Amino acid sequence: MTDGTSGTIRLHVNGVTHERHVDHRRTLLDALREDLGHTGPKKGCDRGQCGACTVLLDGRRVVSCLTLAVAAEGAAVTTVEALAGDGEPAPLQRAFVRFDGFQCGFCTPGQLCSAAGMLAEHAAGWPSAVTADLSPDAPPPPLDAAEVRERMSGNLCRCGAYPSIVRAILDTAAGEGVAE
Template identity: 60%
Template sequence: MERPVTLHVDGTARKLSVDTRTTLLDALREQLAVTASKKGCDHGQCGACTVLLDGRRVLACLVLAVTCDRSEVTTADGLGGSGSPHPVQRALLEHDGLQCGYCTPGQACSAVGMLDEAKAGWPSAVTEDPRQNVELTEDEIRERMSGNLCRCGAYPNIVAALREAIR
């Protein structure tokens, strides 16, 4: 069964008709030709498909597109302004926080979401005192980014990049 959906992708309203079983990732890639989010495992285990949905990070392979009607979807392409990368993207480049680059869009979106979560005071599994402001230590960054895998093993550089972006 097809349903009309309007997605606001990277600041642009896009109308489409989707099968009710279509994931947000497939709608983005196959119907809208928005390929910043990558299909890795297609089971929510690798994080390559991470996008921001109304400002919160989600795994686009696990979200049905029909549930996103009239939502704001931000991919890695929509993080920075015109010709100006987001500070997280800039830091990933400066610290060589990527090798093959396949996971990088998901890493960048997840990092932006992580920064917003920490700023809002959301604790993680390693937060020492959830009643205090969250300090994004290396352990906090690793824990909060643990849902985004990098097959190349660029983790030390990714953490260094995110430490810089926090500053």
């Protein structure tokens, strides 16, 4: 059913399909939070400037506040709630706890989704603005602190947990974050 300002869409969120009638103006963030009860993604600015609403859309990180819900129809949405497999926090999440990669925790769902997306981008060989060798046949850049900082700069943290976040991500990437 569709009228001038609203319509029914299907959203695939964390492996579950939901059918909802939404205002066409409704962002994916508001649909997740207000319609589907996924309050993990946070609204820090609603303008794509802080990254607290970051989710994965078909595995790629997006700011859900700048993504209309109707435009996410058909895509697989992954929020922070689904980063944990089988109810146990993922290595990245455990590393954030262990290294104290957050304080107030409000930016954390976005930092985590962004980090998961970023690690996949890096593994796929994507360069960043600080990557030294941008030639087409260059090997993937080593994932060091400078690369992580550059690639995570869309996610603001006012508590200043950045150094611990970087450490948690690097630790996870090195595969040492599995055991506790």
